[in-house]
Amino acid sequence: MLSKEICIHGDILEAKEKTTVVTTSLEVIKEKVFDDLGRAFYDTARAFATGPKLRKDGRAPYLHILYWLGTSNEWALDLIEAVRKFPKHRSSVNTIMEKGYLEGFLNGERSELFAECIHYEPNTHVISVEDPKFVYYIRNIQWKKFVLQVGYKSFNFKSSYDYALSFAGCDRDVAEALFNKLEEEEVSVFYDKNEQHRILAENVEEYLGPIYRSEAQFVVVLLGPDYPKRVWTRFESEQFRDRFGDASVIPVWFDTAPTGLFDDTTKIGGFHFYRSGDFESQINEIVSTLVKKIAEERS
Incomplete structure (x- = not known):
């Protein structure tokens, strides 16, 4: 009986005329192969999984892309289809695609580490693995x-989403600053301006309702003077009204709002924002606390 067998130790290199019995189990062989490949590819996999900077409390979009590649039956992954399949990661993965972060990362300082293993085509949003060993x-x-x-x-x-922002238009500067800072920490935030292209042609109430009711883990409400006056803030508050009882609404009280306007929210923990105070330091303090909050929830 002719057989061609591969031995992990290199004892069998070509076809033999006699059958050779290999007593080493397949699992041991696979583990040895994996360990050998780990020495070659662990650094590449780890570098990709962390992205440009490890955000240990973030949404880990790069890690999830690697996971989707690893659990796929194909060598290529359409990221547009992937986020449809895994909607909980739509916001974070779309961000690194649409803002060019993924392309810039793979072509940046560590490009040589990824060059022979991973290829990304930004025009089609397809990421593929080039090396069969990887x-x-x-x-x-x-x-x-x-x-x-x-x-x-x-x-x-x-x-x-980790957080959804609810605010009146006059307080958009605060909302946008919070969104940008939280996004840097890879915290997933629903912010209407960032999702305009997805809302187009949709029934806006049907699109927004589920986000404020349940799809965001927490709702951050910017309680400025115009909040009760706007149609959309009234609609949004109706969606998350019942969530005050399950500790998932976080108020931000503005000093410019009339005294007593939001007294019914003062029984729960929140933030004070002073228009006359230092804008940047207040934003940083709120963001730092929100990052700690979501990290505690995850752990």
Whole structure:
């Protein structure tokens, strides 16, 4: 009987005329192969999973893309289709695609590390694995262990957004500053201006309602003087009204709002924002606390 067998130790290199019995189990062989590949590819996988900077309390969009590649039956992944399949990560993954962060990262300072393993086509949003050995490696990663090794605290997320912002137009400067800072920390935030292209041609109430009712883990309400006067803020507040009882609404009280206007919200913890105070330091303090809050929820 002719057989061609591959031995991990290199004892069998070509076809033999006699059958050779290999007593080493397949699992041991696979583990040895994985360990050998780990020495070649762990640094690449870890560098991609962390993205430009490790945000241990963030949404980990780069890590999830690597996970989707590793659990896919294909060598290429359409990220547009992937976020449809995994809607909880739509916001964070769309952000790094649409703002060019993913392309810039792969072509940046560490491009040589990724060049022979991963290719991304920004025009089609398709990311592919180029090296068959790297494919084998990421398909056999023990993901729970890998997540901790990389430095993330969690790999499971309860909601599509960590925070949804509800505010009147006159307070958009505060909302946008919060959104930008939280986005830098890879915290997923629903901010209407960032989603305008998705809202187009949709029934706006049907689109926004579920976000404020349940798809955001927390709602941050900017309670400025115009908040009760606007149609859309009234609509949004109707959606999350019942959430005050389950500790998922966070008020931000503006000193410019009339005294007593929001007294019914003062029984829960929130923030004070002073228009006459230092804008940047107040934004940073709120963001820092919100990041700690979501990190505690995940852990």
